[in-house]
Amino acid sequence: MTVILYELQGKKDVRFSPYCWRSRMALQHKCINAEYEPVLFSQKEKIRFSKQTLVPILQDGNQVITDSWNIACYLEKEYPEKPTLFGDKYAQSLTKQFNLWMDISIHPLLAKCIMADVLEYVVADRDKEYFRKSREKRFGVSIEKYSTRSVEDIENLHHGLKSISVTLKNQPYIAGESPSYADYILFGSYKFALLTSPRNIFPADGPIMDWANRISNLFIKEL
Numbered sequence: 001m002t003v004i005l006y007e008l009q010g011k012k013d014v015r016f017s018p019y020c021w022r023s024r025m026a027l028q029h030k031c032i033n034a035e036y037e038p039v040l041f042s043q044k045e046k047i048r049f050s051k052q053t054l055v056p057i058l059q060d061g062n063q064v065i066t067d068s069w070n071i072a073c074y075l076e077k078e079y080p081e082k083p084t085l086f087g088d089k090y091a092q093s094l095t096k097q098f099n100l101w102m103d104i105s106i107h108p109l110l111a112k113c114i115m116a117d118v119l120e121y122v123v124a125d126r127d128k129e130y131f132r133k134s135r136e137k138r139f140g141v142s143i144e145k146y147s148t149r150s151v152e153d154i155e156n157l158h159h160g161l162k163s164i165s166v167t168l169k170n171q172p173y174i175a176g177e178s179p180s181y182a183d184y185i186l187f188g189s190y191k192f193a194l195l196t197s198p199r200n201i202f203p204a205d206g207p208i209m210d211w212a213n214r215i216s217n218l219f220i221k222e223l
């Protein structure tokens with residue numbers, strides 16, 4: 001059966017969505033062969049079958065799963081014979097908490113650092129107007145006012161990531177000795193920043209960078 005991951009597409013086919021990266025990494029971790037289908041912001045008709053408007057979307061035969069967290073849980077449940085993404089149900093529950101912490105506490109800090117770069121460098125030309133309007137409605141100010149490319153915004157992000165840095169100083173992966181879905185949650189955000197901004201948004205050296213290199217090398221042929 002064909003497995004298809006619908007992912008956000010930017011200029012020059014850059015796949016820059018942090019959430020789509022989470023699902024892409026989960027598929028690689030599970031050693032599941034998938035097709036990766038690009039979707040522009042303006043191609044809502046392409047994903048109408050999912051009855052909502054966001055990516056990632058996983059299509060596995062007749063099954064359609066939306067939202068990166070649901071996709072990870074689906075893969076874990078439906079492919080138990082493949083390498084586990086979580087370990088056990090307690091670790092899965094803690095990973096959900098980590099997922100929420102990243103989305104609620106870290107992503108706003110990250111967004112402030114790079115929204116202006118996202119608009120300038122990666123959103124496809126035909127999507128720029130939609131992106132500006134939808135994000136300005138969300139932020140309540142212009143993208144340029146929200147995301148001023150200031151050093152303070154980057155410092156705030158690094159401060160927010162401090163506990164991760166301490167963890168990764170003491171162990172190679174977020175949940176311990178081996179990579180798991182928690183790593184892919186953070187890695188999605190790291191890739192988002194790397195693919196979007198010409199500036200160093202994540203700490204350019206230290207435990208987080210060492211970890212990012214380790215994760216990048218895991219599925220080197222596929223990335």
Ligand SMILES: N[C@@H](CCC(=O)N[C@@H](CS)C(=O)NCC(=O)O)C(=O)O
Binds near residue numbers: 055056066068069134
């Ligand atoms: N909670 C969702 C968030 C998905 C999401 O926000 N996707 C964005 C791309 S990063 C999207 O599809 N945006 C389309 C739009 O804004 O029209 C998840 O974890 O999958």
